[in-house]
Structures are given as structure tokens and as C-alpha cells.
Amino acid sequence: MLDQISSPTLLLNEQICRNNLKKMADKAKRNGMKLVPHFKTAQSQQIGEWAKEYGIREITVSSIKMAEYFCGQGWDNIHIAFPFNPRETKKINDLAKDQSLSVQLINVAVTEKLAMELENPLGFFIEIDAGYGRTGVAVTDFELIEGIMRMAIKTDKLKFKGFYIHAGHSYYEKDIEKLYDETRAALNMLKNKYRSEYPELVTRTGDTPGCSVIEDFGDIDEMGPGNFVFYDLMQVNLGSCKREDIAVALAVPVVDIHLGRKEILVHGGGVHLAKDVLTEPDGSKNFGEVVFLNENGWEIPSERSFLKSISQEHGLIKASDELLAKVKVGDLLGILPIHSCMTADCMGAYLSLNGQIVDHVEGH
Amino acid sequence: MLDQISSPTLLLNEQICRNNLKKMADKAKRNGMKLVPHFKTAQSQQIGEWAKEYGIREITVSSIKMAEYFCGQGWDNIHIAFPFNPRETKKINDLAKDQSLSVQLINVAVTEKLAMELENPLGFFIEIDAGYGRTGVAVTDFELIEGIMRMAIKTDKLKFKGFYIHAGHSYYEKDIEKLYDETRAALNMLKNKYRSEYPELVTRTGDTPGCSVIEDFGDIDEMGPGNFVFYDLMQVNLGSCKREDIAVALAVPVVDIHLGRKEILVHGGGVHLAKDVLTEPDGSKNFGEVVFLNENGWEIPSERSFLKSISQEHGLIKASDELLAKVKVGDLLGILPIHSCMTADCMGAYLSLNGQIVDHVEGH
Numbered sequence: 001m002l003d004q005i006s007s008p009t010l011l012l013n014e015q016i017c018r019n020n021l022k023k024m025a026d027k028a029k030r031n032g033m034k035l036v037p038h039f040k041t042a043q044s045q046q047i048g049e050w051a052k053e054y055g056i057r058e059i060t061v062s063s064i065k066m067a068e069y070f071c072g073q074g075w076d077n078i079h080i081a082f083p084f085n086p087r088e089t090k091k092i093n094d095l096a097k098d099q100s101l102s103v104q105l106i107n108v109a110v111t112e113k114l115a116m117e118l119e120n121p122l123g124f125f126i127e128i129d130a131g132y133g134r135t136g137v138a139v140t141d142f143e144l145i146e147g148i149m150r151m152a153i154k155t156d157k158l159k160f161k162g163f164y165i166h167a168g169h170s171y172y173e174k175d176i177e178k179l180y181d182e183t184r185a186a187l188n189m190l191k192n193k194y195r196s197e198y199p200e201l202v203t204r205t206g207d208t209p210g211c212s213v214i215e216d217f218g219d220i221d222e223m224g225p226g227n228f229v230f231y232d233l234m235q236v237n238l239g240s241c242k243r244e245d246i247a248v249a250l251a252v253p254v255v256d257i258h259l260g261r262k263e264i265l266v267h268g269g270g271v272h273l274a275k276d277v278l279t280e281p282d283g284s285k286n287f288g289e290v291v292f293l294n295e296n297g298w299e300i301p302s303e304r305s306f307l308k309s310i311s312q313e314h315g316l317i318k319a320s321d322e323l324l325a326k327v328k329v330g331d332l333l334g335i336l337p338i339h340s341c342m343t344a345d346c347m348g349a350y351l352s353l354n355g356q357i358v359d360h361v362e363g364h
Numbered sequence: 365m366l367d368q369i370s371s372p373t374l375l376l377n378e379q380i381c382r383n384n385l386k387k388m389a390d391k392a393k394r395n396g397m398k399l400v401p402h403f404k405t406a407q408s409q410q411i412g413e414w415a416k417e418y419g420i421r422e423i424t425v426s427s428i429k430m431a432e433y434f435c436g437q438g439w440d441n442i443h444i445a446f447p448f449n450p451r452e453t454k455k456i457n458d459l460a461k462d463q464s465l466s467v468q469l470i471n472v473a474v475t476e477k478l479a480m481e482l483e484n485p486l487g488f489f490i491e492i493d494a495g496y497g498r499t500g501v502a503v504t505d506f507e508l509i510e511g512i513m514r515m516a517i518k519t520d521k522l523k524f525k526g527f528y529i530h531a532g533h534s535y536y537e538k539d540i541e542k543l544y545d546e547t548r549a550a551l552n553m554l555k556n557k558y559r560s561e562y563p564e565l566v567t568r569t570g571d572t573p574g575c576s577v578i579e580d581f582g583d584i585d586e587m588g589p590g591n592f593v594f595y596d597l598m599q600v601n602l603g604s605c606k607r608e609d610i611a612v613a614l615a616v617p618v619v620d621i622h623l624g625r626k627e628i629l630v631h632g633g634g635v636h637l638a639k640d641v642l643t644e645p646d647g648s649k650n651f652g653e654v655v656f657l658n659e660n661g662w663e664i665p666s667e668r669s670f671l672k673s674i675s676q677e678h679g680l681i682k683a684s685d686e687l688l689a690k691v692k693v694g695d696l697l698g699i700l701p702i703h704s705c706m707t708a709d710c711m712g713a714y715l716s717l718n719g720q721i722v723d724h725v726e727g728h
Contacts, residue, residue: 006451007429008728040676062677063631065371082677083619085631086694087370106620109693134678135620135629168675255447256471256499265499267427267449271709272728275639311532312404312705313426313446314498329473330450341676345635346710348727362726363712364372364636 001355002251002293002332008272009251010343011334012350012358013297016247017042017229018050024211024228025054031217036060036079038206038226041341043361044350045073047229060206060224064088064095069361071099080104081164081206081224083127083135086113096120102161106137108144111151111158118157125164125204130186132168139186142193149194162202162221163190167210176213176239183210184218191219212240232340233289237278248350249291249298249334250343252315254327262324264317268335269310274342284308290317291334292326297353298334307335365719366615366657366696372636373615374707375698376714376722377661380611381406381593382414388575388592389418395581400424400443402570402590405705407725408714409437411593424570424588428452428459433725435463444468445528445570445588447491447499450477460484466525470501471508475515475522482521489528489568494550496532503550506557513558526566526585527554531574540577540603547574548582555583576604596704597653601642612714613655613662613698614707616679618691626688628681632699633674638706648672654681655698656690661717662698671699 021037028035037051040062048059048070058077061067064085067078077100084092084103092114095101102123105111114122126148129136137144152158167183187203195201205211206224212235217223230248231241252268278286287307291298303320310316315335319327327333337343344350350358385401392399401415404426412423412434422441425431428449431442441464448456448467456478459465466487469475478486490512493500501508516522531547551567559565569575570588576599581587594612595605616632642650651671655662667684674680679699683691691697701707708714714722 006455007427007449063371082631083629085371085617085619087617087696091370107693110619113694133625134673134675134680253449253451255449255474261497265447267446270638270706274634275706276634309498311498312709316498329471330477332451342634342639345676346728364710 001295001351001353004355005251005332005351007253008268008347010347010350011249011251011293011298012352013247014050014352016245017047020228020231020245020247021051021054021056024225025056027211028223029055033217033220034058034222036204036222036224037229038062038081038224039070040066041226041344042229043069043344044359045070046358048073048075060226064091065364066361067101068095071095076100077102077123079123079125079224081166084110084114086110089113089117092122093117093119096122104164105148105152106135108147108151111148114158115151115155118155121157121159123159123161124152125161128163128165128186128190130165130167130183132166134168136165139190160198160201162204163187164204164206164224166206168207176209180210180214184220187220188218208235209238209240227341230340230344233278233286233336233338234276243300243336246336246340248340248344249293249336250288250347251293251332252335254329254331254333257324257327257329259324262319264319264323264327264333266315266317266333267313268315269313271312272343272346273307273310273315273335273337274339274346275310276339276342278338280306284318286338287315288335288337290319290323291336293332293334365659365715365717368719369615369696369715371617372632373715374711374713375613375615375657375662376716377611378414378716380609381411384592384595384609384611385415385418385420388589389420391575392587393419397581397584398422398586400568400586400588401593402426402445402588403434404430405590405708406593407433407708408723409434410722412437412439424590428455429728430725431465432459435459440464441466441487443487443489443588445530447471448474448478450474453477453481456486457481457483460486468528469512469516470499472511472515475512478522479515479519482519485521485523487523487525488516489525492527492529492550492554494529494531494547496530498532500529503554524562524565526562526568527551528568528570528588530570532571540573544574544578548584551584552582572599573602573604591705594704594708596707597642597650597700597702598640607664607700610700610704612704612708613657613700614652614711615657615696616699618693618695618697621688621691621693623688626683628683628687628691628697630679630681630697631677632679633677635676636707636710637674637679637699637701638703638710639674640703640706642702644670648682650702651679652699652701654683654687655700657696657698
């Protein structure tokens with residue numbers, strides 16, 4: 001399989017990916033929750049088929065374009081976890097003809113446009129901002145919540161499904177348990193407040209660090225993590241997983257070795273990995289870590305080596321003595337990504353360990 | 365033209381792009397230099413055709429895949445400005461059948477592989493590291509330079525063209541004049557040292573900040589800047605250009621407005637813009653700046669507004685009062701990119717101001 005690779009190629013270890021899917025599906029089941037994984041990470045119909053084997057019937061995506069890619073694949077529902085963009089009303093009308101879809105609403109203006117122009121049934125969640133500050137209705141802004149609800153009932157096409165929180169500050173906050181106390185409390189309060197009016201409403205949370213680490217989800221009904229299908233070094237850093245759980249590695253050709261500086265130059269840069277970065281304890285930057293590739297996948301070296309800098313196509317590895325002793329020009333190395341969602345999006349396809357291309361949404 | 369846009373779309377202002385091409389072509393001519401623009405930025409056959417109108421006959425690219433995209437388009441030569449990756453020897457043999465190509469060599473191992481396996485003529489530059497430390501032979505490492513030369517003459521297929529310096533530290537160094545003193549001196553020294561043996565050797569330099577700012581290139585023969593065709597905010601910051609010279613802007617739909625926080629949420633994130641970032645004087649991050657779109661292109665507001673944070677698909681604008689007074693949900697805003705090469709690579713296509721799709725290399 002490695003012989004067929006001449007340029008940067010994203011390797012996918014199916015077994016690790018399936019383990020990650022199974023583990024999260026088991027956890028959801030254990031907690032009586034529905035798992036609706038976020039496919040902004042994998043963006044793959046093939047990986048969708050694997051997910052179905054673990055009882056997954058619905059998925060989440062982050063754009064209409066991505067929803068379109070998964071339409072007609074037998075999903076019970078596709079949830080577009082993004083504040084609905086009113087310029088795409090025509091597209092949602094087209095897609096919703098043949099596929100059960102839901103969106104997120106956070107203001108009255110967009111709800112009104114949908115209420116007036118929707119031609120087919122469409123579910124919606126109200127997205128709640130539980131303090132992350134990126135998007136969503138403030139958890140105590142009942143006026144806005146009820147404004148959206150009142151506007152939605154002007155049409156029989158919009159169906160309120162419940163409340164969604166993306167606790168995205170779990171990526172910054174070290175105390176995920178404390179954060180989940182707030183998430184649980186917020187969703188519980190909203191459910192109690194509105195369930196007499198909407199007896200079928202559900203609550204959903206969606207971040208990988210939380211879904212990986214937390215054991216007690218209280219009465220939250222659904223989870224929608226995305227990154228867990230592959231994981232990455234950012235998640236290792238957050239404590240969501242181990243390096244061994246990372247399911248993708250970028251194979252990069254070695255083009256030069258500088259023994260004096262202990263540096264290795266590879267073909268693999270920002271257009272392949274994206275530019276997400278971690279900071280090492282000594283302040284140096286880490287754009288991805290080296291693994292040794294073999295025909296069965298990859299092996300994590302005992303001494304760490306990492307990409308200390310990248311430009312558009314170049315990557316410069318700060319190399320351990322172990323790596324320098326092994327490597328020669330023309331070899332392939334593997335790079336575990338910092339942020340696998342972005343790396344997969346840059347690469348636009350995967351190569352499985354048995355040499356098969358695995359699909360990914362193309363373009364944006 | 366704006367009516368047809370419903371999701372993030374990269375707008376290209378042909379007139380600004382042509383002005384940038386013309387200005388650099390004029391500057392090269394004024395200095396008696398050959399301009400060999402680096403198409404890792406535009407990655408477009410159409411923009412290649414525009415370049416030809418300004419007398420450009422050769423281009424630079426950063427990978428074999430990109431070279432392949434431009435083969436058969438009538439270029440006198442395509443230079444692959446990347447240390448040659450020996451795993452791609454078969455590909456270079458295939459491409460070099462019908463297209464004049466050149467590569468960069470920085471070590472003996474790869475030169476030896478080419479000397480043994482090349483089937484068609486191939487030019488090469490020796491890339492010199494003038495202190496940037498990313499890649500290249502140290503300027504005084506004559507042993508390595510001559511090692512490469514000696515290995516290359518073992519075949520009649522490899523033709524030494526000269527020395528190439530990418531003075532990439534012009535992106536970090538404020539004193540570009542001083543830097544160019546070193547670049548000029550290094551290339552001049554190498555030319556004098558080897559031109560009795562290689563009378564046709566040329567010297568080439570390649571960074572946009574240097575090529576934009578410097579007026580005296582000494583006896584450097586060729587220039588290969590890339591970013592100048594579009595420019596971007598990083599280049600504005602470096603003093604290479606003005607905001608008005610930026611030829612691309614990402615059109616993004618407004619999905620929510622938070623008057624209290626003076627924030628605007630748009631559909632436009634890391635998968636569209638890439639994650640290159642500038643730091644504002646107050647320490648906040650800037651992932652791109654807002655312009656007002658109109659049917660003739662865009663207008664730079666008198667008060668700055670910028671993307672203070674982005675995630676995979678979300679962008680959060682810190683908005684001026686001027687912007688807040690004008691904007692409503694469902695509008696389109698333009699975002700000038702921090703690093704246009706990366707944004708164009710993420711988007712994979714352009715929309716011209718008259719509504720035509722302009723091509724870009726797909727995938728990696």
C-alpha cells in the first residue's frame with residue numbers, strides 16, 4: 001500500500017475509526033441517549049455506512065452542501081447544525097422534498113422567512129449559547145426563544161424538535177465536568193419549562209471532549225459529537241482520547257534531512273494539514289507529530305518528533321535521534337494531525353490501509 | 365452577480381488582478397529581469413492566460429500535481445519550486461515528455477536518483493538557504509553545491525539552470541532592504557564563482573514582499589513572486605501593497621447579528637479562509653477584514669471590522685458602528701483574506717465580478 005504513495009496522502013485506519021464509532025455508540029446506549037454523529041469531520045458516505053453498523057440512523061452536518069452529499073443514503077434525518085442561512089431557502093425547499101431534514105434557528109428574522117417560504121416539512125432546534133459566545137440564544141433569553149416558537153407556528157411546515165447546545169468551550173476550559181454541570185442544568189431547565197407545550201421536545205449536546213469524558217449526561221436526550229470518529233492531537237491534549245485512538249495520519253514524503261540541525265523536510269504543509277497548531281511546553285509550535293508507517297498502519301515512536309513549522313507545501317520536522325537514525329530521503333513518514341476535521345477537509349479523500357480510496361465531500 | 369450567491373464564494377476582481385500582474389511585469393522589465401510568477405497562489409489556467417498578455421512566458425508551481433495542471437497550456441517552461449521528491453521520478457518522466465520543466469535540488473541523494481532514472485531533459489536550480497532556515501543549501505556550502513553539480517553531469521538529461529533563493533524571511537523581518545542586500549550579495553557571489561563553468565546560469569529570487577518593495581535587484585536575473593497576483597492583508601501589513609490592491613474577497617452570508625455585543629455571525633470559517641491570522645495592536649486576533657460588496661466589486665469601509673474568531677464553518681465579526689447600522693440578516697459581506705494563497709486553495713474556484721467561474725487546481 002505504501003509503494004503506491006508518491007505525494008501527501010491521508011491514510012485512514014478503518015479499525016480505529018470503527019472502534020471510535022462503537023465506543024461512542026455504546027456510551028450513548030448506556031446513557032439511554034441517541035447518538036447523531038456530526039459528519040463535518042468524516043464527510044464520507046463510506047464512513048456513514050460503517051456508522052450504520054453501530055445502530056446510527058441519523059447524522060449531523062454543518063452546511064447544506066454537506067447535507068446534499070448525504071441525501072438519499074437512507075438516513076432517517078440529517079440535521080444541519082448551523083444557524084440557518086436565509087439565502088439558502090430555495091435549496092432547503094429542494095432538498096426537503098425527499099429527505100427528512102432539520103436546521104438550527106437563533107433569531108426571529110430567519111424563522112419568519114422560513115415560515116413564509118417553506119414548501120416542505122422541516123424540523124428545527126433552537127441553538128442555545130451556554131456561555132461559549134459563538135452563536136445561539138442566551139439560555140435565559142425566553143423572549144427570543146418564545147419569539148422564535150411563536151413565529152414558527154405560523155406555518156405547519158416548521159416542526160420544533162428541541163434545544164441544542166454546542167458546548168464548544170470544552171476546547172478551552174480545563175474543567176469539563178463543571179462545564180457539563182452547566183450544560184445539563186441549562187438543557188434540563190429548558191426542557192421542564194417548555195415540555196408541557198411541546199411534549200416531544202428533546203435536548204442535544206454536541207462537543208467531542210464532553211461526549212468523550214463525561215459519564216453523567218443527566219436527562220439530556222441526544223449527543224452529536226463529530227471529531228471522535230478520527231480524534232486528533234488536540235483531543236489527546238484535552239484528555240478526550242489517547243494517541244492510539246487517532247484514526248488518520250497524513251503520509252508525507254521525506255525530501256531532505258539536515259542532521260546538524262536535527263531537521264527533516266517533508267512535502268506536507270498548510271494546504272494538506274491546515275494550520276491548526278499546539279504549543280509545546282517550551283513555547284515551540286507543533287503542527288503535527290510523526291509516526292512510523294508500515295503496511296498495517298502506523299506505530300507511535302517512543303521519542304516524539306513533530307512539525308515545528310509549515311508553509312503552503314513545506315513541513316519542517318524537529319526530529320528525535322531515533323527518527324534521524326531510521327529515516328532516509330525518499331521515505332514516507334506519517335503525521336498525526338492537530339485537527340483532523342480540517343486536515344480531512346483539506347485533503348478531500350482518504351486512502352484505506354488496504355489501498356482503497358474512501359470518499360469525502362469535495363469543495364465548499 | 366451577488367443575487368446568485370447563497371453560500372461562501374470567493375470573488376475575484378479581474379481588473380485588480382491584471383493591475384498587479386502588469387505592475388510586477390513592468391517592474392521586472394525596468395530591472396532587466398525575467399518575471400516567472402509563482403502560480404501556487406492563483407493555481408488557475410484562466411489567470412495564466414491573463415498573465416501571458418503581460419509578456420509572461422514561464423511560470424513557477426509548488427508541486428508536480430500543479431505542474432500537471434499547467435502542462436500543454438503553451439508555457440515555455442514550468443518550474444517546480446520545491447525540493448524534488450524522489451518518489452515522483454516516474455511522474456516527472458511522464459510530464460517531461462511534452463513539457464519543458466525544471467525542479468529544485470538541494471542534496472546529492474535525490475540528484476543521484478534523477479541522474480540514474482531520468483528519461484527526458486529536466487532543468488534544475490540549486491536552492492540556496494540565505495538564512496531563512498526552511499530549505500536549501502547553505503550559501504557557503506560549496507562542497508554540497510559542487511557535489512550536486514558533479515552528480516548532475518553524470519547524465520546528459522539534467523541541465524543546471526542556476527541558483528534560486530526564496531527570501532521567505534521577508535515575511536518576518538521588518539528590514540527588507542537589509543535582507544535584500546544579503547540576497548543580492550549571495551546570488552552575485554555564486555554567479556561569479558560558477559559562471560565560467562556554467563556561462564548560462566541565472567539567479568532567481570522569489571518572495572512577494574521583496575519583489576514588491578525593492579527597487580534595486582542588482583544583477584539578479586529573474587524573479588518568481590506568487591502572492592502579488594492577489595495580495596492579502598498579510599502583505600498590507602508587511603507594506604507590500606495597499607488594501608485596494610487585494611484582488612480577492614470571500615463573500616459570506618450574514619446569519620445572525622448581536623447588537624449588544626457588536627458581533628455579526630457569518631457562514632465563513634476555517635474551511636473557507638484557512639486559519640492564517642494577524643494580531644491586532646490590542647492583542648485580539650484578526651482572521652480577515654470586512655468590505656462592503658456591490659455589483660462592481662467591493663468598497664473598503666471607513667471604519668474597520670474584522671473576523672475576531674473562526675471555527676470550521678462559523679465566522680464571528682467584531683463590527684464597527686458603521687457596519688452594524690448597515691447590515692441585516694441575509695446580507696452578503698466581503699472578507700479580505702489574511703493569506704490569499706491559502707484561501708484560494710481552500711475554495712478551489714473563483715467567481716468573477718461578471719458571474720463567471722474562474723478555474724483553480726482541485727485537490728492535493
